[in-house]
Amino acid sequence: MKTPHCIKKLLENEKQYALFTDGSCRIVGKHRRWKAAVWSPTRRVTEAAEGQGQLSQFVEVKATQPSLDIAERGKWLVLYLCTESWMVANALWGWLQQWKRSNWQRRGKPIWAAPLWQDIAAWLEKLVVKVRHVDARVPKSRATEEHQNNQQVDQAAKIEVAQVDLDWQCKGELFIARWAHDTSGHQGRDATYRQGRDQGVDLSMDAISQVIHQCETCTAIKQAKRVQPLWYGGRWLKYNYGEAWQIDYITLPQTHQGKRYVLTMEEATTGWLETYPVPHATTWNTILGLEKQVLWQHGTPERIESDNGTHFWNNLIDTWAKEHGVEWVYHIPYHAPASGKIERYNGLLKTTLRLMGGDTLKHWDTHLAKATWLFNTRGSTNRAGPMQ
Structure with a gap:
């Protein structure tokens, strides 16, 4: 498997092989709906996929798959993948290779969303991929062409519904935080954060603190x-x-x-x-x-x-x-x-x-x-x- 390179800036002749990815997930009614989108800045076209029953972090990774498929079908010499997800960027820069060497486990436990990462690793055997992390939190006054393209894919990934009951990104983070807290052995905030990070998920301390505060096992031990x-x-x-x-x-x-x-x-x-x-x-x-x-x-x-x-x-x-x-x-x-x-x-x-x-x-x-x-x-x- 070839490890994707980190790129600092896209050159003009590279933009035709660049794709921006994003994903979102929300609860609509009683169902979780997700949407993954890919945006081509030179062709000005969007490709999207939708489904039910996944977390927002999963969908951010899922959006990588159609990008790889587009590059393979187009017989591109190289794919410049642009993402605002640190989880995706870090995984493609190096974590993926480490996970593969350790048989898709981390400290004896299966990594999160292992089948999805294994599929992406198989794509990387056939393609040359370079990864660019895009900062999504930039004021409009400082937005560059890159940020505008990222905004395009962000809009394409949004789920258009009449009424949204809950932003699943927040709920999904709590779900993963509970999983990380349990699998890390109820050892506190730092251990929970490290467990999430080792699986490619950057959990917030607010989510971790909320999960620990509500943990009945920790209460009994205390x-x-x-x-x-x-x-x-x-x-x-x-x-x-x-x-x-x-x-x-x-x-x-x-x-x-x-x-x-x-x-x-x-x-x-x-x-x-x-x-x-x-x-x-x-x-x-x-x-x-x-x-x-x-x-x-x-x-x-x-x-x-x-x-x-x-x-x-x-x-x-x-x-x-x-x-x-x-x-x-x-x-x-x-x-x-x-x-x-x-x-x-x-x-x-x-x-x-x-x-x-x-x-x-x-x-x-x-x-x-x-x-x-x-x-x-x-x-x-x-x-x-x-x-x-």
Whole structure:
């Protein structure tokens, strides 16, 4: 694939091979309508395509396709593509080649609108394309011939209707911002912006801030982080990281693999959370979960607290604790002052799993790892996460 060059200004002999592109999208009635347009400044003709069900950013890219088709049908030696979209310009200047080398993925995730970019990449194998970004926000007093041509294609791309309910460009940006925020792991404004930029979308901070403010998952995580980690009037102050843990089980719908419970383990001094899904809440599964998630990763603790359920209070647990030098302390089940933060974490974990599953816990096992990661990496508004 040939990488299109960046051009600063069109020469007179190049204008006959220049095409200006633009696209728009609006909601009309109950349907989204889009329109992509191409303008030839020398032939003074417009070519347009219309359809339903896409975002404005998608249509800006879509407008590139008829330009490439015109150049191929006309057997042009070179196409000078002029666009006001930074997303299109940056993609053609270099991002497209990077995406192709990485199998149309970015950090292990498919890029946005991958089939459309793949089609454009196939065109670029056959054509020489040079790209010019046109500044659309220029006062009329300073408008050049280039800006006038850009205004022509802008008018051609507008959807002419009697009544427009909503400008889809704004709504489309919020849609993409929500997608970028979710796929970036709910890591804040900068991470959301970078995720959008990596996919060729330049999101505004206003849209990102609105999406984060409305995000229920972030709200749940922030609530968990605001709970103070030093419980019982400072009783945990004598312990260092990894030396004291609280554990419990939560019950969830049975998965296809037969798992129905999650052993939750919370580190006392920081609130770090470990989770271990199991088919049954048994003593043996408790020991396996502690060894795999706590001992092997954080070291042997000095103290473990739990309720006095049969999966925690028996001879096997007592023997295991003595062999490992662990003080095992029992408290009253469901007694908030005794069970501390683990009970709140259990509730917030269920809430997070439900939100990630689209208001259902049916496939909670596919979201458990990410939900746990969110607890441990997402800081509150006034305090960093436990490992930060």
